[in-house]
């Protein structure tokens with residue numbers, strides 16, 4: 001099947017035959033294996049954060065940001081899991097990358113992993129859509145091992161899915177990572193896709209707490225159980241040492257669609273509106289024309305999702321497929337749990353937290 005023919009089907013939300021998926025994934029591997037861990041691109045480019053299988057919202061992105069190849073895109077990872085259309089989402093991105101390799105770049109997120117996709121929806125979605133015996137999940141997760149880790153725009157803007165690592169001082173150290181593998185549990189590669197910036201509110205910090213203030217600017221253990229949180233000092237040091245101006249990253253739900261840290265040294269871009277069809281958040285794409293000319297194009301969920309939402313809301317009482325998809329979230333707040341019982345990776349925890357905080361540690 002020709003690439004344009006595939007695109008036509010995918011834009012309509014149709015599934016490609018398994019043999020075609022296999023051939024496309026094989027071709028993409030051949031293309032990606034030649035790429036460095038850190039790709040260099042130039043403005044203008046539109047930066048996109050987490051999509052998480054929200055296919056209709058991704059189509060919305062191409063509507064408001066412009067279609068490929070008219071607009072250049074950098075996607076920061078987390079294409080699959082959580083949403084109901086991970087297969088459609090990742091396959092459209094795969095074919096766009098094959099068709100317009102210099103117009104679209106795809107970084108690896110922490111969900112581009114065999115282990116994570118077995119727990120958060122993509123594995124199940126593949127067997128639901130292609131059948132138990134299909135190898136679609138295997139073909140697609142195989143290409144995840146080839147996705148690049150970071151991107152540098154105009155030699156001065158560093159882009160990554162998660163954040164920095166205590167094991168990475170220089171960008172050259174990222175270039176020598178052996179990335180052609182499953183994301184490890186720890187080390188530089190894990191940290192790049194798992195870490196988060198953490199800004200402390202200095203106004204509330206008294207003199208006696210200065211020690212804690214200082215240490216909180218360094219790398220800290222992450223509540224996610226993988227990667228680290230990092231403060232302003234870490235960011236300033238990394239940017240200075242590598243002669244970079246700032247960092248764009250994704251990985252954390254933002255109610256307003258983006259979140260600025262450390263006076264703009266780090267910015268989170270989040271591109272999944274009304275995350276999981278229930279969080280009520282806005283999303284954004286970052287349109288970058290030059291270092292100092294950029295615009296956060298904020299958007300809300302696609303109209304198609306509202307239909308899902310209505311189905312979801314009416315299904316709470318009668319238990320439909322969508323309801324089962326998010327089944328653990330139904331227990332939110334119904335029972336008291338001790339701190340040791342809290343699973344911060346569960347939908348229930350995440351939905352509960354998202355309603356009370358501006359930024360949350362979403363997977």
Ligand SMILES: [Mn+2]
Nearest residue numbers: 078110251363
């Ligand atoms: Mn993520």
